[in-house]
Amino acid sequence: xxxxxxxxxxxxxxxxxxxxxxxxxxxxxxxxxxxxxxxxxxxxxxxxxxxxxxxxxxxxxxxxxxxxxxxxxxxxxxxxxxxxxxxxxxxxxxxxxxxxxxxxxxxxxxxxxxxxxxxxxxxxxxxxxxxxxxxxxxxxxxxxxxxxxxxxxxxxxxxxxxxxxxxxxxxxxxxxxxxxxxxxxxxxxxxxxxxxxxxxxxxxxxxxxxxxxxxxxxxxxxxxxxxxxxxxxxxxxxxxxxxxxxxxxxxxxxxxxxxxxxxxxxxxxxxxxxxxxxxxxxxxxxxxxxxxxxxxxxxxxxxxxxxxxxxxxxxxxxxxxxxxxxxxxxxxxxxxxxxxxxxxxxxxxxx
Amino acid sequence: xxxxxxxxxxxxxxxxxxxxxxxxxxxxxxxxxxxxxxxxxxxxxxxxxxxxxxxxxxxxxxxxxxxxxxxxxxxxxxxxxxxxxxxxxxxxxxxxxxxxxxxxxxxxxxxxxxxxxxxxxxxxxxxxxxxxxxxxxxxxxxxxxxxxxxxxxxxxxxxxxxxxxxxxxxxxxxxxxxxx
Amino acid sequence: xxxxxxxxxxxxxxxxxxxxxxxxxxxxxxxxxxxxxxxxxxxxxxxxxxxxxxxxxxxxxxxxxxxxxxxxxxxxxxxxxxxxxxxxxxxxxxxxxxxxxxxxxxxxxxxxxxxxxxxxxxxxxxxxxxxxxxxxxxxxxxxxxxxxxxxxxxxxxxxxxxxxxxxxxxxxxxxxxxxxxxxxxxxxxxxxxxxxxxxxxxxxxxxxxxxxxxxxxxxxxxxxxxxxxxxxxxxxxxxxxxxxxxxxx
Numbered sequence: 018x019x020x021x022x023x024x025x026x027x028x029x030x031x032x033x034x035x036x037x038x039x040x041x042x043x044x045x046x047x048x049x050x051x052x053x054x055x056x057x058x059x060x061x062x063x064x065x066x067x068x069x070x071x072x073x074x075x076x077x078x079x080x081x082x083x084x085x086x087x088x089x090x091x092x093x094x095x096x097x098x099x100x101x102x103x104x105x106x107x108x109x110x111x112x113x114x115x116x117x118x119x120x121x122x123x124x125x126x127x128x129x130x131x132x133x134x135x136x137x138x139x140x141x142x143x144x145x146x147x148x149x150x151x152x153x154x155x156x157x158x159x160x161x162x163x164x165x166x167x168x169x170x171x172x173x174x175x176x177x178x179x180x181x182x183x184x185x186x187x188x189x190x191x192x193x194x195x196x197x198x199x200x201x202x203x204x205x206x207x208x209x210x211x212x213x214x215x216x217x218x219x220x221x222x223x224x225x226x227x228x229x230x231x232x233x234x235x236x237x238x239x240x241x242x243x244x245x246x247x248x249x250x251x252x253x254x255x256x257x258x259x260x261x262x263x264x265x266x267x268x269x270x271x272x273x274x275x276x277x278x279x280x281x282x283x284x285x286x287x288x289x290x291x292x293x294x295x296x297x298x299x300x301x302x303x304x305x306x307x308x309x310x311x312x313x314x315x316x317x318x319x320x321x322x323x324x325x326x327x328x329x330x331x332x333x334x335x336x337x338x339x340x341x342x343x344x345x346x347x348x349x350x351x352x353x354x355x356x357x358x359x360x361x362x363x364x365x366x367x368x
Numbered sequence: 369x370x371x372x373x374x375x376x377x378x379x380x381x382x383x384x385x386x387x388x389x390x391x392x393x394x395x396x397x398x399x400x401x402x403x404x405x406x407x408x409x410x411x412x413x414x415x416x417x418x419x420x421x422x423x424x425x426x427x428x429x430x431x432x433x434x435x436x437x438x439x440x441x442x443x444x445x446x447x448x449x450x451x452x453x454x455x456x457x458x459x460x461x462x463x464x465x466x467x468x469x470x471x472x473x474x475x476x477x478x479x480x481x482x483x484x485x486x487x488x489x490x491x492x493x494x495x496x497x498x499x500x501x502x503x504x505x506x507x508x509x510x511x512x513x514x515x516x517x518x519x520x521x522x523x524x525x526x527x528x529x530x531x532x533x534x535x536x537x538x539x540x541x542x543x544x545x546x547x548x
Numbered sequence: 549x550x551x552x553x554x555x556x557x558x559x560x561x562x563x564x565x566x567x568x569x570x571x572x573x574x575x576x577x578x579x580x581x582x583x584x585x586x587x588x589x590x591x592x593x594x595x596x597x598x599x600x601x602x603x604x605x606x607x608x609x610x611x612x613x614x615x616x617x618x619x620x621x622x623x624x625x626x627x628x629x630x631x632x633x634x635x636x637x638x639x640x641x642x643x644x645x646x647x648x649x650x651x652x653x654x655x656x657x658x659x660x661x662x663x664x665x666x667x668x669x670x671x672x673x674x675x676x677x678x679x680x681x682x683x684x685x686x687x688x689x690x691x692x693x694x695x696x697x698x699x700x701x702x703x704x705x706x707x708x709x710x711x712x713x714x715x716x717x718x719x720x721x722x723x724x725x726x727x728x729x730x731x732x733x734x735x736x737x738x739x740x741x742x743x744x745x746x747x748x749x750x751x752x753x754x755x756x757x758x759x760x761x762x763x764x765x766x767x768x769x770x771x772x773x774x775x776x777x778x779x780x781x782x783x784x785x786x787x788x789x790x791x792x793x794x795x796x797x
Contacts, residue, residue, distance in 0.1 A: 021389070065630035069656070074620070077617065077623035080620075081616075081624035107617050214592075214612075277430075350432065
């Protein structure tokens with residue numbers, strides 16, 4: 018049955034239905050509906066909820082719960098996610114699954130609470146110390162956020178990795194019709210869990226420490242072999258570029274909805290444009306830029322930042338086409354007409 | 369029209385967000401695509417509140433309606449000051465004339481005046497002023513019918529607060545009478 | 549015929565301890581291991597090791613173990629215990645880990661009254677990193693970051709953790725003990741055992757602060773280090789039960 022739900026609350030409900038048994042968080046706008054919803058409904062579902070003393074406390078609670086093999090989630094917003102990086106590095110180093118939701122805001126520093134996409138580097142380049150990545154999902158609708166939460170828990174378990182989802186105040190606060198139904202459970206071996214069953218099996222240890230250079234190198238290589246599998250199996254992109262399109266607009270997350278309007282507006286102006294919407298920011302769908310129709314002569318990257326995903330698009334395009342950028346930041350959101358104007362200027366040769 | 373972009377705006381406590389949600393729920397009941405998007409953050413605490421609702425037959429892009437507004441539902445003066453210029457030519461402005469006394473300073477939009485706060489007061493509950501405003505949608509658009517409103521109020525209130533459902537329906541009826 | 553009069557606790561693993569000669573971490577591990585075995589809790593216990601000299605404590609106990617980031621062991625314990633309330637969860641932390649970088653985590657685990665046990669080994673110094681000043685370093689004590697001795701005017705007075713945590717309303721049991729001689733070790737073991745018993749009985753947050761030695765960091769012989777605990781540390785860090793609201797264990 019379709020219900021009308023806020024993005025933040027839909028993310029919570031999907032997590033509970035996906036079998037998440039614990040939520041640890043800390044208040045920060047614009048994600049407060051998440052801990053609020055969990056404080057009632059996670060407990061009703063028989064799970065654990067703690068409002069932690071800090072984001073650092075919360076991510077480390079996740080680490081402890083995940084070590085015992087349960088599905089666990091935390092959420093925060095940009096500056097709070099920065100605080101969680103220590104724990105995320107440990108989760109990655111100890112090969113623990115965890116879902117981290119970033120309802121991002123504008124920065125740097127305390128910044129503002131309005132939508133922005135300035136956390137792209139932090140999310141896609143590791144973020145904490147050491148050699149690691151985390152898969153990052155960037156839904157653009159409430160329904161897609163729900164679907165990707167199920168996916169995020171599965172991917173976290175399958176590849177033993179922390180997984181991030183990025184939303185923003187727009188997606189978190191907006192209501193849309195959506196459906197939340199249980200999905201087929203995946204089968205994962207969690208015989209590594211430190212849940213105190215030492216009587217029945219050799220003791221388990223969850224750890225990222227390895228003082229032997231060869232040993233640690235091996236651990237990292239093993240992790241990167243899993244990353245190769247993630248790249249192969251889990252890369253997602255919504256590619257709407259059609260044969261005949263003159264320009265490809267690249268945008269992600271809720272702000273890409275503005276680009277959807279811009280494509281319509283460009284059509285009304287007689288310009289054929291197509292949208293490329295990466296759904297995973299890591300692994301990034303670089304391949305999509307290798308198979309564009311020959312009609313596409315320009316790429317326009319639109320972000321609510323000074324240009325961060327732009328780097329990945331350039332890697333994907335690899336110099337074959339000009340890559341342009343149009344962005345707003347600080348909480349300012351582009352209008353469809355702004356994107357259309359930028360695209361029109363490029364296509365008509367003004368840029 | 370295939371897509372209707374509505375902005376609801378007023379003081380916090382005037383039921384602006386609720387009215388938007390109610391209309392979004394009606395749209396959902398009717399199988400439409402719909403988004404509801406509130407303003408959020410500091411301005412929610414005591415100042416003005418607003419929310420965007422977009423109803424469409426096709427996929428909705430941006431959920432924000434700060435520009436190209438088809439219908440502005442304004443329950444206080446700051447809403448007019450802030451958003452009137454962003455209403456499309458040919459658009460509509462539903463005005464809570466209990467509070468907004470000044471004439472609407474545009475000739476290319478249709479102004480619909482409703483004495484909403486006073487009507488709600490006469491019904492004994494100032495908080496249903498939003499439902500009085502809803503009457504303007506019934507009178508001026510084909511988005512939904514009175515039956516749709518009754519249905520959504522029933523869904524929302526019937527179980528726990530049946531008397532509230534009745535009060536809200538009354539408020540809509542009074543609004544319709546005032547417009548007749 | 550010979551009979552066994554003493555043997556290593558099966559609560560300890562076969563891994564050789566990595567602690568320096570004269571350090572009391574090893575003997576404190578023994579007290580914990582014996583307590584868990586005697587209380588029949590070992591099989592359902594998970595140790596959370598800190599960052600510091602006891603970073604590899606997970607290797608030494610014969611139970612499941614988690615290595616936590618610096619200072620966060622109590623938060624890790626909270627997450628683990630809340631999702632596994634029938635398990636026994638303890639953190640093993642030093643004074644840098646617990647009393648400096650991890651103050652928020654320890655105070656709030658105590659504040660929530662989480663049903664966990666904290667073993668806090670206070671040796672008044674950062675041992676692992678090379679003998680730097682800790683919040684618990686005594687006045688005038690020389691360390692590698694207080695080369696002329698700890699100066700009160702610049703760095704305050706040593707932090708009294710048992711006193712601090714006993715003021716937090718939700719804590720159940722707080723005791724400070726010492727590890728420098730057999731009578732004190734016997735008392736220390738009784739405290740450790742009581743803390744685990746309380747946890748098994750669901751009585752809430754308990755912490756046992758154990759005054760330990762660091763002959764290397766203190767630049768002393770092991771014998772002198774034992775004397776330092778008795779003569780210098782104990783007067784400033786008074787032993788005793790700071791709080792016991794657990795009733796009969």
